[in-house]
Amino acid sequence: MRRFPSLISNPKRHPSPLLPPITPSKTSNPLTPNNSPKLVLFRILRDRPIDEARRVFDQIPSPDTQLFTMMVGGYSRAGRVGDAFRLFDEMPTRDVASWNCMIKACIDCGDVERARKLFDEMPERNVISWTTVLNGLAQVGRVDEAEEMFRKMPHRDTAAWNAMISGYCTNGRFVDARLLFEKMPQPNVVSWTAMIGGYDQNGESEKALSLFHQMCRSGIKPSSSTFACVLTACANASDLVLGTQLHTHIKKIGYLSDTYVSTSLVTLYANCKEIENSRKLFDESGDRNVVSWTALVTAYGLQGRHEEALGEFNKMVEFGIRPNQSTFTSALNSCCGLEALDRGKKIHMCTIKLGLELDVFVGNSLIVMYSKCGNVDAGLTVFNSMMRRNLVTWNSIIVGCAQNGYASLALKIFNDMSYYHIQPDEITYIGILTACSHARFLNKGKYFFQLVKEDTSVEVKLEHYACMVDLLGRCGNLEEAEDFIRSMPMKPNVTIWLVLLSACRVYSNVEVARRASKEIFDLDPHNSAAYVLMSNIYASNSRWNDVLQTRVMMRFRGVVKLPGFSWITIRESRHEFVCGxxxxxxxxxxxxxxxxxxxxxxxxxYVYDKRFVLHDVDDEQKETVLSYHSEKLAISFGLLSTVEGSTIRVMKNLRVCGDCHSAIKLISVVVGREIVLRDSTRFHHFKNGSCSCGDYWN
Incomplete structure (x- = not known):
């Protein structure tokens, strides 16, 4: 789900010119006959530490309900909810405002249950009471309860309608949000902005932009938050023309100084491959805050310029800017892009120092980073330590386990989801089907595929069918896999036929491979992977004339084979190797x-498996070729460059060949180390002579 700037801006507060700041001391008493207690307390709560405000409050002879409420609110804003509750209990009388203040304090600290209990105990309620609790329920995903509360409200103001619309949008119930918006008596700029953001969040950025035009035609003047949302929609729709027009307009009306607007512009230009404009905006703004710097880190990451993204992250920290959840998420995503495990670990340590390692967004990014860098055990540690988890958390760990050969654990975690009442989505099912495929759990895979077809809340997509084709192919059921493809309710794409062709490579099935390749070439005559796979299938069957014909066809059609290479990162430096x-x-x-x-x-x-030399040469040459494959060179360099006993992690852009797979299993025994190899399909964890893939190396 896309994230967009908050609908409510929080500009920095400036002292009112009518209320100059005061400087009370511990010994002096600011309460004089000429000073109103309310005015004095207000100024101290605004400008001074909360304990100083409490000292002044205690000097007031008989504080009334309003003074008590002001002090309760001060404790709440300072995050001292326990002190707020103690003072609330001491109040001789309470009015609706004091109850509302205490309810909001509970919601701000995440204790919605206590807020609801206070609401139920209130002798008298107003529309603010109802709206505050409704908002709190929606924030924690309890939309049905929020909906019920909205229906029961004796009176609804615009804020209540907006709270319910935002709650629907935030929790993915966009159809309900749209229906409510259309019923709303007098939508204001916040209502329109919530709907624009809702469309964009739900992947309908074009409709978000259309709604913005409709809003302008209706006479509603956009706020800075509206422009931030619209620019985000432009970024997601890659609409540079409208975005540039808005940039000019925003500059004229003076909203460019708004942090959320300027950062949305940075993201817009990055998404539209205009990263230099993003950089220019950042440099011109001169506002070096966490939001603007995070936008720049994210912008570089979006363009795949991960080194520069991490460079900006480091500059930000050196500049003294404290990273937030979004900053860490973007930096960790760039670590994934570089497969930079060591850098990811350093950033993880930084999140711990700042107390953000248990944040749900940071935790999710850490799980993905560790999983994609081949250290799923560390990802599991993060998962188990998280106090709060959302659907992305569960999906991330299931997919991570599946890709790293922890299939049984992925199935167990999937079962745990039902215990915690987490509803799986399409990504969950892709993860669990991938786990079944990689472990060749045929019956379980068929069961889960039937489950996803019966789940009315999930749309069955080509990716789910591709997982089933992969599972059938890995189990050697090639004809069944072909029949499965031809019986699909939607037209198969190149990817699905390539999955079948890859399985034919493993089982050397020339006939099914020929039919699959014909389907691929009908869809994409220049697909290099299909030519290479067919050439390899012919070579493994010693059909050298067919190999020659395939290569001639590649040259005739201008198809170039992707060169294979492997790389290893040592002390943040990447070392690449090609065969020989x-x-x-x-x-x-x-x-x-x-x-x-x-x-x-x-x-x-150990004896070299010469079937994996795909050239018609003599046995001695075959052995030489196999000896110096790129992954073996990378592993050799890793052994020379790392401490004894440490794990070696190598990446490869193509599939690891069967001979290298057998060799690396034995190397793990010889050197007494775990070797992690990520190829184009999955991670292989070699340890004590075995591999996590169960020897299905493809």
Whole structure:
């Protein structure tokens, strides 16, 4: 779900010119006959620490209900809800305002249950009481209760309608929000802004922009928050033309100084591949705050410029700006983009120091970062430590477990979701079907696929069908997988046929492969992966004439094979290798280490699997080619560059070949280390001579 700036701006408060700040001391008494107690207390609560305000409050002989309420509100704003409750209990009399103040204090600290209990105990309520509790229920996802409260309200003002509309939008019930908006007697700018943001949140950015035009035609003047939402919608719709027009208009009316507006512009230009404009806006604003700097970090990340994103994150910290949840989320996403586990760990330590590691958004990003960097155990530790979890949290850990070979654990976590009353969505089912596929749990996979088809709240998509094709193919049921594709209710795309073709490569099934490749070439005649897979299938069956014909066809059609390479990151430096590479500064040491490994592997009875040499050469040449595959070079360098006993993590842009897979299993025994290899399909965790993929290396 897309996030957008808050609908309610919180500008910095400035002391009123009519109320100059006072400087009370511990010994002096600011309460003089010429000073109103309410005025004095208001000024101290505004400008001074809460304990100083309490000292003044205690000097008031007989504080009335309004003074008590002011002090309760002060404790609430300071986050001292316990003190607020104690003072609330001491109040000789309470009016509606004091009850409302205490209810809001509970909601602000996340205790909606206590807020609801106070509401039920109130002798008298007004529309603010109802709206405050309604808002609190919606914030924690209890939309049905909020809806019931809205229906029971004896009187509804515009704020109550807006609270319910925002609650629907925030919790994904956009159809209900739209229906309520259309019934609303007099929608104001907040109502329109909530709906614009709601459309954008639900992936309908074009409709959000259309609604903005409708709002302008209705005579409603947009606020700065409206412009922030509309610019976010422009960014998500990649509408640079409208965004640029709005930029000019915003500059004329003076809203460019608003932090949320300027940061939305930074994001707009980044999404529209105008990152230099994002940079220029940031530099020109001169406002170095957490929101603007986070927008710049995010902007670089959106463009895949992750080094620059992390560079800006580091500058921000050095500048003394305290990162927030969004900053950490963007920085961790860039760590994922670089597969930079060490940098991710450093950022994790930073979140702990600032007390943000248990935040749900930060926690979700940490789980994804650790999972995508091949350290799912650390991701599980984060998951287990989180006090609050949302659907993204559950999906992230399930997908992470599935990709890292923890299939049984993924199934267990899926079952735990029902215990916590978490409703799965389409991503959950993709994760669980992927887990079944990678572990070859055929019957369980069929069961879950039937489950997703019966779940009326989930739309069955091509991705779910692709998971089933992958599962059937991994289990060797190639004809069944082909029949499954042809019986699909929607037209299969190239990806689904490629999944079947990959399975044909594993099982050397030429006939099914030919039919699958024909379907692919009908859809995309220049698909390089299909040509390479067909060439490999022919080569594994020693059909060298067919290999030659396939390569001739590739040249004729101008299809270029993606070169295979592997890389390893050591102390934040990335080292890349291709097959037979001797360009690395440590090439001599790397090859010496590889020769040592070859000798040790032979002692364990290892024999090269020459089927994975896809060229018609003699056996000696085949062995030489297999010896120096890029992943083996990267592992050799890792052994030379890391401390004894540490885990080696290697990334590869293509699938790992079967010979390398067998060799790395034995290398993990020889060197006594865990080796994590991520190929284009999944993670392989090699340890003590076995692999997490169960030897289905494709």
């Amino acid at each position: 590479d001797r360009s690395h500064p440590m090439a001599k040491e790397i090859y010496k280490k590889l020769d040592w490994l070859k000798g040790r592997l032979k002692e364990y009875g």
